[in-house]
Amino acid sequence: MKKNTFYLIGGSIALALLVVFWYSVELHNPLFIEIAFIAGIALAYLARRKVTGIINDERDVKIGEQAMMRTMQVFWVVFCAFSIGAVMQILYVPTFPRPPAGSPPPILLGSRMIGYIQLGLLCLMIFLYVGFRIYYARKYGDFETDEE
Numbered sequence: 001m002k003k004n005t006f007y008l009i010g011g012s013i014a015l016a017l018l019v020v021f022w023y024s025v026e027l028h029n030p031l032f033i034e035i036a037f038i039a040g041i042a043l044a045y046l047a048r049r050k051v052t053g054i055i056n057d058e059r060d061v062k063i064g065e066q067a068m069m070r071t072m073q074v075f076w077v078v079f080c081a082f083s084i085g086a087v088m089q090i091l092y093v094p095t096f097p098r099p100p101a102g103s104p105p106p107i108l109l110g111s112r113m114i115g116y117i118q119l120g121l122l123c124l125m126i127f128l129y130v131g132f133r134i135y136y137a138r139k140y141g142d143f144e145t146d147e148e
Contacts, residue, residue, distance in 0.1 A: 001047070001050050001051055001052065002051070002052070002053065003051055003053070003133075004130055004133065004134060006047055006048060006050075006051045007126065007129065007130040007133065008127075008130055009043075009044075009047050010044055010047070010126055011123060011126035011127050011130065013040045013043055013044055014040075014122065014123040014126055015123050016036070016040065017033070017036055017037060017040050018116070018119045018120060018123060020032055020033055020036040021033045021036075021116075021119065022116060024036075059140055059141075062136075062140060063133060063136045063137050063140055064133070066132070066136045067129055067132035067133040067135075067136050068129065068132075070128075070132045070136075071125060071128045071129045071132050074128055075121075075124070075125050075128060078121065078124070079121055082117065082118075082121060086114045086117075
């Protein structure tokens with residue numbers, strides 16, 4: 001398999017782990033996510049061993065550097081915008097009317113979703129990297145065709 005296929009598999013594993021994490025939280029059982037995380041790392045390791053055509057020349061290093069730099073430039077803007085909104089949501093304290101007795105406070109519901117969205121953003125980072133890697137590989141003339 002080619003490197004870009006491996007990166008897409010890695011992003012898919014991360015998304016699957018996000019779903020398993022959500023399921024574990026819903027069941028209040030951390031064992032599911034712990035086992036899934038170990039299995040995901042094992043799958044990533046096995047997939048990494050199947051990658052062919054690994055060349056570490058200057059062009060490949062340049063493509064990797066450019067892709068990572070652009071990924072971080074885009075991602076920090078998205079992540080900061082989300083974090084500002086999350087802080088605003090956490091700091092919001094309702095004054096009137098008070099929630100009925102026995103209902104969870106609004107902050108807990110919001111902060112629970114914040115964690116899911118942050119994990120989703122980390123998955124987005126992987127897909128951003130793959131996209132920029134494909135773009136810079138084409139730009140610098142080292143595009144790998146992923147037709148297997």
